[in-house]
Amino acid sequence: MENPIRVERQKPGGPLWPGLLAYAAACPWEAGPHLAQLMEQGAFSGWEAVFAALDGTRVVGFCTLMEKDYYPENRYSPWVSTMFVDPACRGRGVCGLLVEGAVEYARSQGFRRVYLPTEIVGLYERTAFRR
Numbered sequence: 415m416e417n418p419i420r421v422e423r424q425k426p427g428g429p430l431w432p433g434l435l436a437y438a439a440a441c442p443w444e445a446g447p448h449l450a451q452l453m454e455q456g457a458f459s460g461w462e463a464v465f466a467a468l469d470g471t472r473v474v475g476f477c478t479l480m481e482k483d484y485y486p487e488n489r490y491s492p493w494v495s496t497m498f499v500d501p502a503c504r505g506r507g508v509c510g511l512l513v514e515g516a517v518e519y520a521r522s523q524g525f526r527r528v529y530l531p532t533e534i535v536g537l538y539e540r541t542a543f544r545r
Contacts, residue, residue, distance in 0.1 A: 417507055419474060420514035424464045426456060434466045438498075438542070445496045449476065461492075461523040465515050467499065467508045475499035477512040479520055479528070492520055494530045519542040 424434050431453070439450035449464070456463060458480075462524055467475035483493040494516045499508045513530070520528045 417511065419467055419469050419503070419506065419508055419511060421465050421511045423515070424466050426453070430466060430468070430471070433471070434464065434473050434476060437466075440478060441498055443498055446476075446498055449478065449496050463516070463519055463522055465512055465519075467503070467512050469472070469503070475504040475506075475508045477511055477516055479516045483529075486489050490527075490529045492525055492528055494520075494528050498531075 422430070424431055435450050435453045437451065438446045441447065441449075445511065452458065453464065458478075460481075461479075462481060463479045464474050465477050465479070477494060477495040480493050480495055481491050483495045494513060497509060497512060499512070517528055
């Protein structure tokens with residue numbers, strides 16, 4: 415059965431931008447309100463992007479593709495970061511869809527590699543990342 419959840423890059427002023435911003439602001443994980451603040455400030459420039467996982471028009475997750483990440487080590491770029499999946503949707507492949515969407519977009523922007531900061535072992539390896 416095909417996953418009904420899809421991933422779309424969101425643009426400031428786009429029809430789903432306000433809903434994604436509100437979802438991020440209400441996120442129980444501290445990176446969500448931080449993302450909402452970045453979105454409000456228009457902090458995404460050039461090729462940087464925000465991605466939403468959508469079940470219909472309902473936001474069920476998000477991630478970003480950014481030049482710099484909040485980790486102190488920033489000699490690499492770009493970063494797939496700020497990954498969050500709604501607890502009710504976990505285990506349905508949403509994280510993998512978000513990673514795929516960000517990686518495909520990075521390739522379209524000419525990047526051959528992307529980096530993903532995490533301390534979680536075993537999750538992102540399923541999406542072809544390695545430690």
